[in-house]
Amino acid sequence: MFHLLSFVQWLNDTRISVYLRESDWPFPIIETIHILGLGFSVGTVMWVDLRLLGLAMREAPVTDVIEQLEPWAIGGFAVMFVSGSLLILSEPLKCYNTVAFRIKVVLLILAALNVLYFHKKVMHNVDEWDQNMPWRAKLVGVLSLVLWLGVVIAGRWTAYF
Amino acid sequence: MTFGRILPSWFFWQCENTLPGSWFKHAQWFFAIDETFHIMALGMLIGTLLIVDLRLLGFGMRRQSVPELAKYLGPWTLLGVASMIITGVPLFMSEAVKLSRSTPFFYKMIFLTCAVTLHFTLHRKATASSARQGSGMGKLAACLSLICWLGVALAGRAIAFL
Numbered sequence: 393m394f395h396l397l398s399f400v401q402w403l404n405d406t407r408i409s410v411y412l413r414e415s416d417w418p419f420p421i422i423e424t425i426h427i428l429g430l431g432f433s434v435g436t437v438m439w440v441d442l443r444l445l446g447l448a449m450r451e452a453p454v455t456d457v458i459e460q461l462e463p464w465a466i467g468g469f470a471v472m473f474v475s476g477s478l479l480i481l482s483e484p485l486k487c488y489n490t491v492a493f494r495i496k497v498v499l500l501i502l503a504a505l506n507v508l509y510f511h512k513k514v515m516h517n518v519d520e521w522d523q524n525m526p527w528r529a530k531l532v533g534v535l536s537l538v539l540w541l542g543v544v545i546a547g548r549w550t551a552y553f
Numbered sequence: 554m555t556f557g558r559i560l561p562s563w564f565f566w567q568c569e570n571t572l573p574g575s576w577f578k579h580a581q582w583f584f585a586i587d588e589t590f591h592i593m594a595l596g597m598l599i600g601t602l603l604i605v606d607l608r609l610l611g612f613g614m615r616r617q618s619v620p621e622l623a624k625y626l627g628p629w630t631l632l633g634v635a636s637m638i639i640t641g642v643p644l645f646m647s648e649a650v651k652l653s654r655s656t657p658f659f660y661k662m663i664f665l666t667c668a669v670t671l672h673f674t675l676h677r678k679a680t681a682s683s684a685r686q687g688s689g690m691g692k693l694a695a696c697l698s699l700i701c702w703l704g705v706a707l708a709g710r711a712i713a714f715l
Contacts, residue, residue: 420710420711420714423710424707424710424711427706427710428703428706430596431595431596431599431600431603431706432599432603434596434600435596435597435599435600435601435603435604436600436603436604438596438597438600439600439601439604439626448625448626448629449622449625449626450625451621451625452614452616452617452621452625456614456616456617457614460613460614460615460616461604461613461614464603464607464613541593544589544592544593544596545589545593548585548588548589548592549585549589552585
């Protein structure tokens with residue numbers, strides 16, 4: 393059977409992990425890139441969410457906001473995902489043992505499911521949303537804001553524990 | 554360069570060791586919680602700046618005009634800057650003496666001063682409804698704005714590492 397802890401321990405002892413952990417510069421540089429990626433992805437996702445809730449950019453059509461900001465959100469997420477994987481690789485055991493990090497992983501999975509639900513089940517009649525925003529779209533907006541906020545908080549707190 | 558070389562050391566000591574700074578310094582979890590709010594405000598601020606600056610450069614939300622986007626997001630930018638400062642001042646006070654010796658903190662404040670000044674001058678002109686679309690001035694304002702705010706974020710991050 394696959395045993396997560398022994399995998400994490402093996403990962404922790406690989407040369408690349410030891411290198412990332414023990415040298416001075418890789419961690420701060422990767423972490424900085426991770427936060428810039430955060431700016432792009434969360435910074436754009438949250439405006440889509442606020443538009444869904446009718447709180448910002450109300451005069452702009454919903455489809456305009458979603459279509460034009462989504463590529464930036466996805467690009468930012470890709471940067472975060474790659475840099476985040478390297479950050480995990482630099483201290484696998486610490487991440488495994490940190491409660492804040494475990495919460496972060498759960499929140500990320502929930503955020504992904506939220507996006508999937510939005511695209512598969514909610515977005516089909518997006519052209520009509522400027523007249524009448526369905527409650528499901530608003531729910532997705534609220535969930536996305538709360539989940540990403542949670543990801544940021546749990547991510548920051550991973551460093552404190 | 555550091556602020557400790559410009560301002561007298563008692564200033565930093567007083568910030569950290571008299572109320573409310575001493576409370577910020579000693580209250581358990583205060584720093585971690587306030588820092589979390591600081592980063593949340595950063596997320597919001599960067600989003601509004603990116604959307605407007607990318608548009609000035611001809612990327613992102615091109616179906617909307619620059620003045621439109623600036624009108625939608627301008628109030629949020631100010632809210633973001635205000636939240637950053639309100640959460641940032643206690644962070645400073647809780648470790649003023651350390652920051653008086655920090656080079657990244659000095660540059661962060663320089664970038665911040667430039668960024669805010671730029672926002673209310675050239676940037677405001679470039680996003681006004683009377684501004685010509687796609688002008689060189691708009692692109693210059695966007696580049697300078699991105700550089701200054703990026704400088705604030707990078708120098709801010711470096712405070713913890715250097």
